Structure formats: C-alpha cells, structure tokens
Amino acid sequence: MMEQLAKVWQEVLNLRGFDYGLPSDVSTHGFAIDNLILTLHYFMALLFVGWGLYLVYCLVRFRERDGHEADVAPQHFSLPKYLEIGVVIFEACLLVFFSYPVWAKLKTDFPDRESSLVVRITAEQFAWNIHYPGRDGKFGKTNIDLIDGTNPVGLDREDPNAKDDIVSINQFNVPVGKPVIVELGAKDVIHGFFLPNARVKHDAIPGMVFPLWFETKETGKFEIACAQLCGVGHYRMKGYFNVFTQEEYDNWLLEEENALKEGA
C-alpha cells in the first residue's frame, strides 16, 4: 500500500521526464530515496522562494526614504505561527512516510539468503576486494595471517568450502534481478562503499562487518566510489560495478572457475 502510493508519487514527480541531476538508478529501492530527495527539494524551493519574495518586497517597500517612517508599535502576526505548524507537520510526514519506511526496509527486511547472491566486500587502501562464495554458496575460511599480494582477503584454500571461492579485485559483478547481500568490512581504515547508480552507501569500518542488501532492475556498467577519506589514494579508489544479465554473469562465473582450476 505504502509502496504503491510512493510509486504514484514518483509518477507525479517524474511527469516531465527530468532526472533532476541525480545519476541513473538501477536499484529497486532507489525510487523511494529519489522521491524523498525530490519532494524535499520542492519543499525547500517553496520555502526559499516564499521567504525570498517576502524579503525583497520588504527591502523595497520599507526602504528608508523621505516621508516614510518605521512603525514602532508592537506587532503581532499569526500567519507565521500557522506556517511554522505547517512546516512541523510536513517534516513529521517526511519522517514517518518517507524516511522511516525506507530505512526500516533496508535495515530489517533482508531478502532470503538462499535466493540471493551473498558476497563479502573487504575494503583496503586503495581497492575493493569482492569475495564470492562460489557454487557451493559457502564462504571459505579466511585468516589475516594468510594475507599477501595474491591473496588479498587471506582465504585459506585448504578449506573445502574455499575451493570454489572467487576473489575479484575492484570488479563487482551481479546478475540483474537477483537480490544481493553484501557483507561489508575493511582491513585497515574506514572506507565508504558507494554505488551512486544503485543508491547504496555504507561505511566500511575495520573490526566490524555490516550486512547491506539491494536488488537491481536493469543491466549496465557503473562504478564503485569511495565516499570516506581513506588516505592518499582515496580519489582513485575506484571499482567497477557491473550489472550483468544472468547469462553474462554465468559466463563470467564459468571463466573465473576455469581460471581457478588452471591455477590450482
């Protein structure tokens, strides 16, 4: 019901097909975020233009000039009070109908792990390591003592679950239409995992693992950006975020598996 209403509201906002300067969005939840951003900016513009017109009117009409004197009698206006109450009610509505539901959905309404793609993303200075569990759907053991240049997440290949695990650096590939659960962590400092085109952002904090989820609705090639200052290479900590068709994704997976077998 809420979602239906939000979709209708989106139609209203997008009536003339503007993108309002926001990047394209391939996620299924992004419309709710965009709706809120746009609604807020209409509200802000309304308030600002209202205040602005009033200010300019006052500056012209009440300028100091011959034959004009200030009215020093005590004044009382009721209109601002009602406007203020209006603003309060509007802000409460934004909280309750726009912001809380999106956050609650993203934080608590996780998709079923069985039917989702689960990946671990470990940020480091200055790269994104994406750890896929492989066909068995189980992550192999990792150990920080095993971390070296060729094994950025310290995967223990001895572990049976690790045999088919794929670790990709800066290439985050997902099949379109399938929910993705990301377990986000970091090795050294705080990074900011940001997919501008999927309306996903979360800090990657060492010592902690945060689960996030999203689902895509269109294919395309995009970027992963780092949002949090993480050192000298912060500006070039770029990854690639590719939303593949299921077929493209399967092919990529197969390639990686073959490469793994050859390496072994």
Add this chain to the structure above:
Amino acid sequence: MSHHEMPFWKKYIFSTDHKVIGLQYGITATFFLLFGFFLMILMRWQLAYPGIEIPLIGKALTDTGALTPELYNALGAMHGTIMIFLGVVPMGVGAFGNYLVPLQVGACDMAFPKLNMMSYWVYFVGGVIMMMSFLMPGGAAASGWTSYPPLSVISNNAQTVWLVAMVFLITSSLLGSVNTIVTAIQLRAKGLNFMRWPIHVWAQVTTAFLLLLAFPPLEGAAVLQLADRLFGSSFFLPSGLVVSGEKLAVAGGGNPLLWQHLFWFLAHPEVYVLILPAVGIVSEIVTTNCRKPLYGYKTMVYSILFLGFMSFVVWAHHMFMTGMGVTLSSFFQATTMIISIPSVIILTTILLTLWGASIRFTVPMLFAMAFLPMFAIGGLTGLPLGLTASDIHLHDTYYVIGHFHYVVAPGTLFALMGGVYYWYPKFSGREMNEFLGKLHFWVSFVAINFVFMPMFLMGSKGVSRRMYDQTQYSHGAATQSWNVVMSTAAFVLLLAQIPFIWNMFTAWKTGKKVQNDNPWEATTLEWAASSPPPHENFPTPVEVYRNPYTYSATTRKVLPQFIPQEG
C-alpha cells in the same frame, strides 16, 4: 607608581583589558581566516586543473609544481581545522564575545581579566603549534578536520602535533567560556535583568555553555588518540588490522566509532558555536538599521536556548552510514527535524522585524540581509542530510560541503564581516569607507554563490568529498567543468577581500571620525561608552532603564537602554 603610563608590551601585548584582548583575537583570527582561505585557493586550482602546475608558487611547494595527493589531503585537513578552530570561533566568540559582552552588560571588564589574557595566549600558542605541523617531515596532518581513526592513528607524526594543538585550543575555549558566562551573569549593570539582555549577549552566553560542555569530550578523545599514537594503546584500533599487507602490532580490541561519537558530541554543538554569535550580531544590526523593535524578543531568546539544548542530542546524524539501526536512527532523525524548528523561528523572527521598518542600507545591513537567504539555503539543505533515506545518496558528497559552507561562509562569515563594519566605530572611533565596503559586499556576495551553489549539483551527481582529482570517476568527469567555474569564483572572492582588509587597516588612522558615541542610533549599552571606550569602559556606572530595542511610541525616536527618560 604611575597608573597612566604602561609600557607598550603591557598595554598592547600582555594586556588584561578585554577590548585589547578582543582586538588581538580579531587580528589573529583574520590572519588565520585569510591563511585558511589561501590553502583553499591552492586546492581549488588542483580541482579545476588536476595535475597542472600552480602558477607562480607551484615550484616552491612541490617538485612538479602541482599538488600531490598527500599535500592535497594535508591542505584539506588544515583548511577545515584552521577555519573552524583558529578562524571563525576565535572571531565570533573570542573577538566579538570578548569585546562586546562586557560592554553590552555594562561591566568594566571581564570577570577574570588575567584568565582572559591567558585564554588568548593559550589560543595563540595552539595556533603556532598547529602551523608548525606544516614543517613536520611528511607534511601537516592529513586525516581531515574530523581525524577519523584508524587513518589518523596510523598516519604521519603531524597528527600528534594536530592533537597537541587541539588540546591547547580546547583549553583556551574552556577558559574563555567560563569568563563570558560569569561576566554576563555577575557583572550586569543595575537594572539589566536577564530579559533585558541584548540578543547578542544571549547568543554569546548560550555559545559559551556549548563550548563549556561539548568541548571536554573532544579533549578526552584527543587524549585517547594521543595515547594510541604515543603509548601504543588501541582505544580506536580494533583487532586484526592489516595495513599495506602487514599485520599491525597492537593489542587491538578498540572501536573506531568511539572516536566518532566523542568527536561529533563536540562537533555538532560546534556548528551552533559557529552560528549563534552570527545570529546575535545579525539581530543587533537588523534592529538598529530597521529603526524599530525586534519582533518577538522572547521567542528569539527561547529559540536560542532551545537550539543550544537540542544541539547536544543530534550528533549521531553525522553517522547514519556507520551501521546505525532503526531505533537509534529514528531518534536522531527526529531530533534533527526538531532542531530545524527553532532555526526556522529565528530566521522568521528576523524577517518579520523588517515589516513596517525604515530600512537603512548601510554596509553592515547589506551583510545582514545577505546572511538571511544564505543561512536559509544552508539550513534547508540540511534537511535531506538529516533524513536517513535521502542521506544514503548525499552523505559524504559535495552536497554536504555545499550545505555547511553555506551555513558558515556566506552565513556566519558574512555576519562577522557585517559585525566588523557595524562595531568598527566603537573599536576605533572612526568609520570604515562606505564605497569600499559596498564593493567588498557585492563582489563577495556574487562570487561566493558561484563557489558553493555548484556543489549541490555535483553532490547530487554523487561526487564524493575530499577528492584530489574527481575526473577519475565518470560522474566526476561529467561535472568537472563546474570546478573551473567554482575555482574562478573562489579567486574572485579572494580578490574581493583586498578592499576589506585595506579598509579595515587604513580606516583605523584615516577613517572619518564619528560624530558622537552612538553613530548608528542603537539601543544597547555598548553605545553608552565613548568610542573607543576608555580603560574601564564606563567612567561612571551605567544604569539600564528598559528593554533593548525600544522606540518611543509618540516620537518614534530611539530610546536607548541607558537613557533615563524620553526627551
């Protein structure tokens, strides 16, 4: 022993006179503001023309003449630190608070003059230490003004210098705020009850309370980070850190978010420390130049107090992206929306004062009038950042940079500049040149909007903040042309400050002398003293007869607080 002839060093260097100390704060802060601005000009060159040699001075900075990413990060961290802790706060609280609060409550000096001198010198030493960090091998602190660990803990030695300097600056602020509060409460002139305080005094006292209660946690946090850096503890370092492929040899078990909580517990009230003195200054300028009473004095006072109180319970809205759950985020979103209400009321109150006024377009009034829409933009753009859902996209992008710069630069700094023009006759007995003032205003006003407005567009596109070269990303490359516009405008803005600085220093000796002690026909107590005020401000104790901002209903003439009766 002669009481009249004091040696120069005692009268102007180690003075205990609040007016001299106020001017010392003002001059030092002006220097730091210009220096911080200059750092930003270097960064803006890099942003507009990535990797290209900086004209004239580039070769003196680096081998290639272009900024390196290391230097860029250091300049970024130092720009933020200098502007906030060495520039705007000492200007708003140190200079205006020190000079005006005793005068506006009719006191002969601050309650603790020696302590006052000490706070200035502790600030000065803190500033010098902060500057020294540029000389450290490896450059100045480069972990942002927020100094988030673990990055700050594992970064170069300049971070230690940064922390030590912060401890000094915090101590200075604590001493200063005790002094301000005691002065405003204890040394009030006869008849000046609390509800007769000028808004500026209310704003300064609230600010002092924020500094007093919010700064110590940051001091504690700085001590903890120093321990991490110097004694090898792991307060902010979790177990299992691997830096550049090497395991970090620390005990671990710490929590990086602990720093963020302690930091933002200060740094959010700090935002109001930056704004409230500006609000106070603007209120004074507006009522004087409107020739009518302030609309809703009591509403304004309660809003300022409420704002101060609420600023302690919104800090975690800076941390929505750090794994915050539903309950906590709901709480902090709600408090954030609530804190917007007193801000709107304050703005509305000042706007309503204009109705029915007779507005004098003096230079200070121009700055005050520009403050209103600029502060409104800054405040309004806080809404999308205060709601978690929209914050997901906008957090840590240029949108945030645009938001807080609108609050602090064309907001607070414009108000402070207006304050300088407004009280200059009080400081010196002379007026600043009006033509230069208007030139300064109009060029700054246009330029500053071209600097900050494009940031909202870039932020909406998703361009992250603190980027040495945003063209690395496709969405950054697409908006790169804006950077050229912004950098050009920033340079124009720098040039626009030349007439201001020139005006400020030359008018001291050559400006037009004021005709009387109350040239603007204002109502508050500082205008009862002569301009400039003598050593003990008021040769005979002043008495307060009425509320501030009073005008006679019959003659429509101004009725200052210090004049016994109409006539």
Add this chain to the structure above:
Amino acid sequence: MAVHIPYIDKPNPVTGVTNAKLGVWLFLASEVMLFGALFSALITLRLGVSDWPHGYDVLNVPLATLNTVVLIFSSVTVVMAWASLKMHNLKQFKTYMSLTLLMSFIFLGIKAVEYGTKFSHGISPATSNFYAIYFVITGLHGLHILGGIIVNAYLLGPGSHMWKSEPERFTGRIECAGLYWHFVDLVWIFLFPILYLL
C-alpha cells in the same frame, strides 16, 4: 592598572555567589563532561570485547582502598581549613591545609608505587585496553591531584598574605579550592569501584 571588578569578595546580591564561585562551578561542570566522556569510553570499550579483566584480579585493591581513605580524609581536612578561616583562626587553617597537602602527597606516593609495580611487570597502555584506560583515567586524575597540590600549596604559602588585606576574598579562594578538591575526590569515588571493583 587594576580594574575594580565587583563581587570578587562579596557575593552578588542577585545571584548569591561571588564571581570565583560561579566560575569554579562552571569549570567543574566542564570537568564532569571530561571524565564523563572517559567513563563512557570505558563502558563502550568494555562492552566491545569479551575478555575484559576484572579490576580486582589484576589491580592492587588494598592500596587503592587505602588511597580512597586518604582522599576522603583530605576532603575533611580541606573543609576544616575553610571552617577555621570562617572562625578567623589562621593558624588552625594552616594546620589543616598542611594536613590536606600531606594527604595529597601520600596519595600520589601510593599511586607511584602502584604504577611502578605495573611497569616493572612490563605492563603499559599497550598491553591491553583495560590497562590503557586505567592509565589514562588514573593518570588524568593524578594530574588533577597535582594541580590541586599546586593551588593548595600556593594558598598555604605566599597566597595566605591575602588573609591580612582581604580576609573575605581569601576565604572565598579557599572555598573554591575546596570545591575543586571535593570534585577530584568525587572522581576517585567513581573511578575506584569502576576500575578496581567491577
């Protein structure tokens, strides 16, 4: 050129306090925030790990208990010092103030023994976050004691000349120093169970 500032010896009739007393209360409020922040850091760190040791297993509780008694006793003597001035007995004041100072030195001495034992066992802030926060909080508290010693020693020595010229103002100073001293004791009263007994 001395400025005549009102309410340095007699309280402001409206607010009922002298400038210095109000100033000290405000200063103590900020101190509460400082130690409050450190205690919340302690709680956060403790909740974040599973192997937080019990203070009574690794710290010297008998010595700390002795220190608690010493500090409480010094709180009493500092009040007695102030009360002596109220009764215009400077000699008695000096006795009680000297006792307070003696207690503070005993406290620091015991603290030094405690630290020394830890260091000789190779324990430092780098050992674990328990020791790190233990050293930071007790160290900062120790610095506060040291600050109190400097103030009290000044008031006992050269500062006491003020008794002859401005007795009321001097009594006010002792009261302010006493307030500060009580606060430092109070911090210990919180610190002792949290670090040593829990």
